[in-house]
Structures are given as structure tokens and as C-alpha cells.
Amino acid sequence: MSTSIQRYTARERSNHWVVAIAFILAALSGLALFHPAFFFLTQLFGGGPWTRILHPFIGAVMALFFIAMAARFWKLNRITPADRQWMARIKDVLCNRDQGLPELGKYNGGQKYLFWIMVLCMLLLLASGIVIWQPWFAPYFPIWLLRVAVVLHALAAWILILGIVVHVYAAIWVRGTIRAMTRGTVSEAWAKHHHRAWYREMTGK
Amino acid sequence: MALQSLDIKARSATTTPSPQARGAIPVAKLIDISKCIGCKACQVACMEWNDLRDEIGSNVGIYDNPRDLSDQSWTVMRFSEVEVQQGRLEWLIRKDGCMHCADPGCLKACPAPGAIVKYANGIVDFHEENCIGCGYCLTGCPFDIPRFSKKDRKAYKCTLCSDRVAVGLEPACVKICPTGAIVFGSKEDMIHHAEGRIADLKERGYANAALYDPQGVGGTHVMYVLQHGDQPELYAKLPKDPSVSPLVSLWKGVAKPLMSLGIGLAVFAGFFHFVSAGPKEVEEEEERS
Secondary structure, eight states: OOOEEEOSOHHHHHHHHHHHHHHHHHHHHHHHTTOGGGGGGGGGGTSHHHHHHHHHHHHHHHHHHHHHHHHHHTGGGOOOHHHHHHHHTHHHHHTTOOTTOOOOOSSOHHHHHHHHHHHHHHHHHHHHHHHTOTTTTGGGSOHHHHHHHHHHHHHHHHHHHHHHHHHHHHHHHBTTOHHHHHTSEEEHHHHHHHOHHHHHHHHOO | OOOOOOOEEEETTOOSOOOOSSOOOOEEEEEEGGGOOOOOHHHHHHHHHHTOOOOOOOOOSSSOSSSSOBTTBSOEEEEEEEEEETTEEEEEEEEESOOOBSSOHHHHHOOSTTSEEEETTSOEEEOGGGOOOOOHHHHHOTTOOOEEOTTTOOEEOOOTTHHHHHTTOOOHHHHHOTTSOEEEEEHHHHHHHHHHHHHHHHHTTOTTOEEEOOGGGTOBSEEEEETTTTOGGGTTSOOSSOOOOHHHHHIIIIIHHHHHHHHHHHHHHHHHHHHHHOOBOOOHHHHHO
């Protein structure tokens, strides 16, 4: 029976799930106001006006907790030459041909690039969201800026949603990953296979 | 406002066509600025008919009063002092309010189904009971017309008295105008009427007199006769060639369906990757070693 390695503390997991829950609510309410095909989602939030009222508050919670989480993981997401090598072999990774991939620290290149995309999107969403937030902030900005902000908000949200689709799928696809965020641990074999440098660091082996 | 019995031709955030069987004659309000004396009777009639009462503001040294459009002031006279010819002061008074665009940017931008409608006769109306208060209509409007109410967080603007027009009456501002500067009828008739006015103005030395019916928004159902048709900006910054912002057109045009499709495709891509490549599992031997 293999032993477990701690990957996330209870505090990190809680932080992650606050962001995740807020993201789901923000994405559903945001999509409801983006395309008429999704307008029925406003029913989940108590109708159109309530969806409009709640969405920015949910988004603000998401952004604040995300910033706290990103600050914690900032240094671990610096891109290294090994990450570039790993990214160059992304096709093998996707086809489950993992032999001979470079040794990686706590995160792989895909995770790191996704991290930076999310940081960028989250900051854009926060900034543009404040500009179009009715009735609190929007009246203080000129209309041309509102126009720029609505487009940037939609674009950043779209990229973020695509990024989260990849993030969630990767967690489902790579077996043994989800427990890292639910129980906080991964198996030794998982760590050794996917993040060997981190495994060595954690176990001294 | 939705007290109406007019047929709806276009409806915000609705992807299927509205009932089209019954036709209607496009209507228009024509505002002849050369005949306007700035009495503000139209503002009063608008308040009267719609039971609107704006806050009493303060004198800021100009005739504009109220200072700007609001949820309680759906039309305001804007006074511009200009010297088109040196030494010849002209007082241009423009009755500002919704232009009732044939291709309304507010309706395009609105995410709430049925909160903004365009009637078969061309009137663009806000149905506030469906309004969610997002303010997207402000980004869509090339004329900066919709205003938010602080009381109910809904957007308001001139209805072109759709409730009066529906029962065969002219808008309240038209009824009250003492000089006949505001007239109302079929758009065709109004264009014809304007032509006569423009010919008259040209005779009187206004060589550039013209009808303001901007084609960038598909034409409007509120039109102006301008003495200086070549310089609409003179009239309190009336835009020369207004159109819905390309950003709004992008956002509510191609981006809306394509981005939605993209999200759907991403989910499908994941599903099909899973059923073709399968999960990434750590092998048993590795687990034991």
C-alpha cells in the first residue's frame, strides 16, 4: 500500500473551493446575461434583476479569494526550461505517452501557463467589472470606457471559462488528482510519476 | 412603457422573429429647429402626459433646464450659441431625446428578453417591467439617451408617446408645440414636409439646410430639419454620422454566438479526448515501486 504525500493544506483547499464555487455562480449568472440562450439561468438566481444584482458581488468574492490564492502559489508557477521541454511534448502528454518526460516540480508547464492566463483574466474581469457595475461605479465612467469594458469583460470571462474547462477536465483525466483538492493528499506513485522533482523534495528520496 | 396595443417587430435578447403578419406604416416626428423658439412647452407636455416630475435643479447660468435628460426628463431643450458667420450670433435650440433608430443600438445591447422593443411603426420602447438594470443600453445608444432611475434601477427614455400613438393621437410634445416646429405623421409624409421646409430655408440663405435622418443607424423615427445640415455638431453635439459602436456590434454580433459555441466545443473536446485517449493512470508497478 503506497503512502500519501500532502499536496494542499486545509486552508489552501478551502481557499480553492471558495473560488471554485464563486466561479460556478459567476459563470452561470454571467452567461445568463451574455446570450439569450442562457437567459433561463437567471431563474437559478431569482430572476433577471436579482441575477444582475448578485453577479458582481459573486465576481468580487471570486476575484478577492483568487488573488489570495494566486499570491500563495505565485512563486511555484515560475516557468522553467523543464516546463518548456514538457510543453514541447504536449502531444505525447495528451496521448498518455509519459515516458521520458522531464522531471517537474509541483506544477507542470500546462498548469503554470493556465495559472498565468487565469491571473490575467481575473484582473481584467475585476477591472472591467468595476467599470460596468451598476449602479455603484458605472455612472462615474464615460460611455466609451463602458463599451471597452463590456467587451473586455466578455472576452476575459470567455477565456477564463475555457481555461476552467481545461482545468476541470485535466483533474478528471489525470487519475488520482482530485483527492489533492478534496483530501489534500496524493499517492506517492502519483507524485513520482507526474511531479518527480517535487516528490524528491517532499520525501528526500 | 408597456401600456400599448402596437405590434412588436423586434424584441431585445430574442433569437426568433416576432410576429410579422400585420404591417404598419412607419411613423416619424419631425423637429424643425428653425421654427423652435425654445419655450419648453414640449418638456412640460411630456411631464404632464407621462406624470413625470424632475427634481428642481439650480440655475447654472444657461437656459438648459433641466440640465440634462433623466429618468424624469425624457426630453430637454439644448441651447447652443454659435457664430457660423462671423458677427452673426445664432441661437440653435435642439429638443433632445430618443431618436427612435430604425436599427436601435439599445435593443441590440439589451440582454433581457423583451425589455426593449421596436414596434412595427418604428417606435422604440422600453418595457421597464422586463428591465434588469444592467445599463447595457447605455453602451448601445449612439445618442447618449437612456437614463437610470435611482428609485427602481430601470432605464427610461422617450416613448414617442407610444400609448397615444396606439390610439391615433400625436405625441404630447407635438400636440402642444405653439409654433408647429414639431410635427408628426407617417415617415414618408414627414420627409416630404421637411423637403418643403428645407427649400424655404435655402431660399432664405441657409444654403446647407438639410434633413437629419442618419443612415448609420438605419434612419431615425425622430428627424430634425437643421439650418446648418453640414454641421450637426453645432446643435449641442448632435453626432454627424452616428452608428452603433463597433465594440457593441462585435460583442452582440459575432462574439455572442461564436463564444458560446466555443465553450460548448471545449466541453465536447474534453469528452471525446477521454473516450479516445482514456484516463491518465499511474501504472500498478510504479505504484508499488
